Amino acid sequence: MNSSTPNPLALVAEVTHRCPLHCVYCSNPLELTKRENELPAAAWVRVLREAAGLGVLQVDFTGGEPLARPDLIDLVRAGRSAGLYASLITSGLPLDEKRLDELVAAGLDHFQLSFQGAHEESAAEYSGTRTHAQKLRVAEWVKRRRVGLTLNFVIHRQNLAELEDMVALAEKIGPGRVEFAHVQYYGWAFENRARLLPTREQLNRSLEIIEKAEERLRGRIRVEYVVPDYYAKYPKACMGGWGRKVLLVKPDGDVLPCHAANVLPGMKFENVQKRSLREIWQESDAFQKYRGEEWMPELCRTCDRRAQDFGGCRCQAFLLAHDAGATDPVCSKSPQRSIVDSILADTNPASSSGHDFSRAEKGLAHGVSTPEAIVPDLSAAAPPSSAWLYRPNPK
Amino acid sequence: MSVPDQERRPRLAVGCRLNEKSQQQRVLLMPERALRLNGPSLEIIERCDGNHTVRQIVTELQKLYSKAEPEKVEEDILGYLARLHEQRALDFE
Numbered sequence: 001m002n003s004s005t006p007n008p009l010a011l012v013a014e015v016t017h018r019c020p021l022h023c024v025y026c027s028n029p030l031e032l033t034k035r036e037n038e039l040p041a042a043a044w045v046r047v048l049r050e051a052a053g054l055g056v057l058q059v060d061f062t063g064g065e066p067l068a069r070p071d072l073i074d075l076v077r078a079g080r081s082a083g084l085y086a087s088l089i090t091s092g093l094p095l096d097e098k099r100l101d102e103l104v105a106a107g108l109d110h111f112q113l114s115f116q117g118a119h120e121e122s123a124a125e126y127s128g129t130r131t132h133a134q135k136l137r138v139a140e141w142v143k144r145r146r147v148g149l150t151l152n153f154v155i156h157r158q159n160l161a162e163l164e165d166m167v168a169l170a171e172k173i174g175p176g177r178v179e180f181a182h183v184q185y186y187g188w189a190f191e192n193r194a195r196l197l198p199t200r201e202q203l204n205r206s207l208e209i210i211e212k213a214e215e216r217l218r219g220r221i222r223v224e225y226v227v228p229d230y231y232a233k234y235p236k237a238c239m240g241g242w243g244r245k246v247l248l249v250k251p252d253g254d255v256l257p258c259h260a261a262n263v264l265p266g267m268k269f270e271n272v273q274k275r276s277l278r279e280i281w282q283e284s285d286a287f288q289k290y291r292g293e294e295w296m297p298e299l300c301r302t303c304d305r306r307a308q309d310f311g312g313c314r315c316q317a318f319l320l321a322h323d324a325g326a327t328d329p330v331c332s333k334s335p336q337r338s339i340v341d342s343i344l345a346d347t348n349p350a351s352s353s354g355h356d357f358s359r360a361e362k363g364l365a366h367g368v369s370t371p372e373a374i375v376p377d378l379s380a381a382a383p384p385s386s387a388w389l390y391r392p393n394p395k
Numbered sequence: 396m397s398v399p400d401q402e403r404r405p406r407l408a409v410g411c412r413l414n415e416k417s418q419q420q421r422v423l424l425m426p427e428r429a430l431r432l433n434g435p436s437l438e439i440i441e442r443c444d445g446n447h448t449v450r451q452i453v454t455e456l457q458k459l460y461s462k463a464e465p466e467k468v469e470e471d472i473l474g475y476l477a478r479l480h481e482q483r484a485l486d487f488e
Binding site for chain 2: 009057058083085087109110112146147148149150176177218219220221222
């Protein structure tokens with residue numbers, strides 16, 4: 001073990017991959033964990049205690065849809081009694097007021113509710129379900145209780161025209177915090193990227209809208225924004241650096257440094273059923289692989305920004321350049337930036353050549369969060385538009 | 396950033412709380428972030444309970460940190476409270 005290994009601060013607990021929604025940009029892996037392989041509650045309780053013992057401060061219960069687990073209340077209670085700040089990252093179903101009361105009584109600190117659009121019709125297309133009305137009800141229920149509320153709007157090429165309506169909806173609901181998060185191109189979003197990546201003009205317009213909203217809502221609603229980093233000059237500090245701040249436990253107990261790491265070839269992840277979280281965090285090959293600076297290519301190792309962005313995202317380097325150890329191709333200094341530029345050229349056929357990083361760069365300061373995918377009622381599934389690849393439910 | 400009114404009573408916003416006293420490093424927990432608290436910032440946050448006015452917090456901290464210049468203590472507290480309010484970690488009642 002390396003004595004300089006920092007403590008993790010946040011645990012992402014993917015308690016199930018089951019989800020009532022079928023979002024076309026779901027950040028879950030293409031290969032979903034089956035229900036029969038999900039960790040039982042008792043194992044999660046142990047994981048939560050071990051996480052707190054390692055120095056973790058916050059747990060995000062996510063999925064899939066965490067509410068799909070009937071024992072979620074026990075997990076929230078266990079997280080809170082271990083001393084963790086408990087957040088629920090959810091689509092808001094299946095949920096009624098009684099269950100919400102139970103969650104709050106169990107110690108839930110924060111409720112992050114996803115929206116796929118400003119209106120039912122558009123939200124139904126991107127989530128493959130009609131769930132918008134339920135989300136509006138849930139937001140009102142949460143507002144009436146003593147629990148923090150964040151609204152998370154996932155934005156992309158197809159729904160950016162509704163951005164002002166989304167801002168208006170957020171203002172009407174009045175959460176403490178709202179996120180407008182451009183889709184990040186992993187999982188199902190990578191498959192659907194051509195229809196999700198915004199044009200440069202759309203992106204710049206969205207930044208103007210967000211800046212105005214930020215100004216107008218200051219002191220009332222905290223506004224956060226996540227840009228699509230293909231348009232950025234420098235890569236995002238993915239997860240705050242590999243194995244530096246965050247660990248993620250999958251529904252089956254495998255422990256990963258991020259949501260997407262199972263795309264990386266040759267990477268072997270250890271499981272909480274076999275080793276302690278501490279050993280996995282401190283010693284496992286997967287966490288050591290890209291921790292620190294030794295793994296970095298020369299370009300990153302000698303770069304002034306290496307302590308800010310840590311070379312960018314390993315999964316993006318693999319997905320775009322087929323080399324997980326390369327500088328993130330999003331970086332303007334990367335010898336492989338042309339891969340990103342040619343994707344942008346396809347998206348912006350009429351625009352002039354050359355980079356225009358200026359505006360997107362500002363937004364990057366905010367964040368590393370991956371937009372969470374979220375919810376459905378299978379019986380009410382909207383007819384799939386043939387052009388989308390919808391995320392299915394695991395068996 | 397506006398200066399908080401001296402007679403208002405700051406209270407941690409819903410979704411924001413201190414971690415447990417038993418934990419070594421005290422932090423202010425809030426959605427998607429946590430602020431490490433040092434001595435003075437912890438003293439301030441512990442008084443953001445909806446009972447103390449801004450003025451009372453300033454007076455008590457000036458006593459606690461009597462070696463520091465009172466004006467500087469006041470200025471620091473007002474700035475800190477205003478920043479927390481802007482981050483939606485505090486409400487003024």
